[in-house]
Each structure stands twice: as C-alpha cells, then as structure tokens.
Amino acid sequence: MNEKELLLQAIAVSNADYTEIRIEHEARNQVQFQKDKLENLESSSEVGGIVRVLKDGGWGIAVFNDVSQLSDKVGEATRAASLVAAHSDAPVELAEVPPVQ
Template sequence: MNEKELLLQAIAGSEADYTEIRIDHEVRNQVQFQKDKLENLESSSELGGIVRCLKEGGWGIAVLNDISQLRQK
C-alpha cells in the first residue's frame, strides 16, 4: 500500500468529527572530508507526521515517526 492509500484509509476510518494528517519527508546527506580525503558519505530519509482530530469538542494530537504507525494512532 502506498502513502496516499494509507492516508486516505486512515482518514476514512477515523471516527472523529474532523481529522487532519500532515506528513513531513526529510532527506539528509552528509559528506565528511579530512583534507582532500573522503572520510564518510551518508544519506538518510525519514517520513513522519502529525495527526489532529476533533471529537465532540475536544482535540487529540498524535505525532508519528513512521507513517506505518498511522492506523495505530
């Protein structure tokens, strides 16, 4: 299941009066040199977000470090 399907399924399954999901995709690249010698080269990526729901006048908020946790939140 791709990210879009996962988000649509999570919103459709919400019992809240209002549900909002914001996703953040962060990509990091790190390059380290010692004088003119390459010491380290790393790349990483994170996909997380925040879910806000309004139910009967009260707000609930959950932060995600991994969108695969979305159904649990």
C-alpha cells in the same frame, strides 16, 4: 499499501469531527573531508508526521514515524481528544469554511 491508500484508510476509520494528517519526508546527505581526504559520505531519509483531530470539542494529537501506523494513530488522537473534551469547560468549535478542491 501505498502512502495515499494508507491516508485514505486512516481518514475513513476516523470518527472525529475533524481529522488532519501531516506527513513529512526528510532526506539528508552528509559529506565530511579532513583536508583533502574524504572521511565520510552518508545519505539518509526519514518519514514521520502528526495526526490532529477534533472530537466533541477537544483536540487530540499523535505523532508517528511509520505511515503504516496511521489508522492506529488516528484512534490514539481521537481517544486523547475525547479525554480533553470530557474535562473542558470551553469546547472548541471550528468555523464553517467551504472545502478547497
């Protein structure tokens, strides 16, 4: 599955009141010289992110570094939010805002 399909699947399985998934792609290039001699040349990349959900008035988060884990991380964040909600005297409510398309 590609990243977009994994995102859509993760949102579809969410039973939270609000689900937010942020993904970050990071690329690095490193060049090292010792005087005029090339010592090291490296390229690397990483993908990771955070899932944040609101369920029954409680926030839950889960972080990931593999997008194939998105659906599992949505479940993990939702369970955390439910635990927070069960022990909270002041449930969180989001303001009504029309969706942006």
